[in-house]
Amino acid sequence: MINFSKYKDIIITHGLCSGLSIKMNVYIYLVDGLLFDTGPSTLQKDTAKFFSQQTIEQVALTHVHEDHSGMAHWLQKNKLVPIYLHSEAIKTAEKRGRYRLYRRLIWGGREPFYPQAMPKVIRTERYTFEAIEAPGHTEFHHVFYEQDQGWLITGDLYIGRKVVLALYEENMLQMIATLEKVLQLDFDTMFCSHAGVVLKGKEKMRQKLDFLTELQDKVRELRAKGLTDGEIDKIIYPKKQAIKTLSGGEWSSYNIIHTI
Ligand SMILES: [Zn+2]
Incomplete structure (x- = not known):
């Protein structure tokens, strides 16, 4: 610590x-x-x-x-x-x-x-944080925005630019909509629960959105060819993921493909 x-x-x-x-x-x-x-x-x-x-x-x-x-x-x-x-x-x-x-x-x-x-809104002596609904990682999730400072407290909305695993309750369609919403805000520094302080936070958040929308295009293309989500998962994420077994399937790449 x-x-x-x-x-x-x-x-x-x-x-x-x-x-x-x-x-x-x-x-x-x-x-x-x-x-x-x-x-x-x-x-x-x-x-x-x-x-x-x-x-x-x-x-x-x-x-x-x-x-x-x-x-x-x-x-x-x-x-x-x-x-x-x-x-x-x-x-x-x-x-x-x-x-x-x-x-x-x-x-x-x-x-x-x-x-x-x-x-x-949550106020402290010096700061004002707006609570913003941010579903995707889980349905009932907030991020907190301090406009004057350009801060965004992101919980588990960001974590990283690339998404290779998702928890069973995550929903990538909701995540994309939330990222689009949050990118309307004027923030610079992100405070992530697992990645720490992320400078140039808005740029990084946009990269996550780009990653997901590109993935969405790919998945839609493959679905149009008649492939199932399971087959698409094996093409896009060919590596075996130990956590899928350890977590009894609670975490998997399939959860990404299936909800995008
Ligand atoms: Zn979480």
Whole structure:
């Protein structure tokens, strides 16, 4: 866990989660008392210490996945702070998370917590963040836009320019529409939960959109020739993906092809 404040007023905490053969970075951002996502419970030893040392007045969750909300229960109990989440995800949050083994090993479980519906705008003393609906990675996902600073807190909307795997609940058509919407905004620096701080963020986000629309063209061409999505998947992603087996099919390239 490294804490640094390269960006004025933004405190960034970073941890590495690993389990099976999978390794994944997690970044958490604290801006002016507003915490964006909580990180998973597997990082509790470090994050609980970090949270205890910081002034946290409110928490905004991009979405309810356990690597973003795993410490929400702890924060609610120990810091007595309001936690904001997409209104449609509140019911899920109020129940204990149930996950397959690979997820429990990497991210850990998620205790129930009791969030409030996401307001349209979240204010801190110095900043104003607009909560923007951003479905695609999961249906109930927000990104947060600080117009004056050109910041976009992206949760799991970006992650990388190329998409080679998708979780079963991801939808690439929704993702394309969201990327088009977000690219209307005037931002420059992206704060991604897994890639960290991404400079020239808008350019990178556009590259992700280009990647997906080119892929969409290819898939449509092959579908027009009569190929099934399974056959198209094997042509476009010929490499065997270990995670597909490890995750019991929750992650696969087929999920990309099938929803684009
Ligand atoms: Zn997620």
